[in-house]
Amino acid sequence: MKIIATNIGERKKIDWKGKKIETGIFKYPVSSPIFLDAEDVKGDAICDRENHGGILQAVYAYSLKHYDYFKNLHPEVNFEMGIFGENLTIDDFDETKIHQGxxxxxxxxxxxxxxxxxxxxxxxxxxxxxxxxxxxxxxTFCGVYFKVLQTGFVKTGDEFIKIKSCSENPTIAELYVAKRVAKGV
Structure with a gap:
């Protein structure tokens, strides 16, 4: 697994059903390394701290392989890296094989x-x-939130090297399916 793009978004005000809201979902690739801090990515706008950022959701990663599935459903969309709101676009990332922890x-x-x-x-x-x-x-293409145990810079081309496996824990996909069932979606 390798970083294909590092993505940052600015705070953006939009009109949603007659109401002004702010969002940081409009993320775009940057060429310089990005700093992953304990509760967020430095320079990346997080407008909804209740649902994004913080210790357990400091960094969001998404697989480039999932883009193809959605490109077929949305051929009119310009699929730039970061379109899913991810900080890290990873070449080959599989939520069914990544366990919590x-x-x-x-x-x-x-x-x-x-x-x-x-x-x-x-x-x-x-x-x-x-x-x-x-x-x-x-x-099950939900992407993965990460806790930052050691802060620092990452850049395009950096590899994900597994240093601890927690196969006794549920996979990220299993957590996602359980949440979907609980919400009745």
Whole structure:
């Protein structure tokens, strides 16, 4: 697993059903290394601290391989790296094989897989199509949130090297399916 893109977003105000909201989902690739801090990525806007950022959701990673599935459903969309709101776009990332607690050395950092990403309406805003939210729920392509055990810089080309395996714990995909069932989606 290797980083294909590092992505940062600015705070953006948008009109949503007649109401002004702020979002940081509009993330785009940057060419310089990014700093993964204990509760967020330095320079990346997090507008909803209740659902993003913090110790357990400091960094969000998503697989480039999942892009193809959604490209078929949304051929009109320009699929730039970061479109799913991820900080790290990874070449080959599989939520069915990553367990909660698995730990990786990446660049200068050490990252621990914590929880799945649950989609909200802001993903629909980014895609300009609310259908993406249900389509996202109906897969196991949720991406992975990471806790930063050791802060530092990561950059495009850095590899995820597993240093601890927690196969006794549920996979991120299993957590996601359980959340989907609990929500009745």
């Amino acid at each position: 698995d730990t990786f050395k990446v660049g200068e950092t050490i990252l621990e897989a914590t929880v799945q990403r649950n989609p909200c309406y802001k993903l629909g805003i980014r895609f300009n199509n609310m259908k993406i939210v249900k389509q996202f729920w109906n897969t």
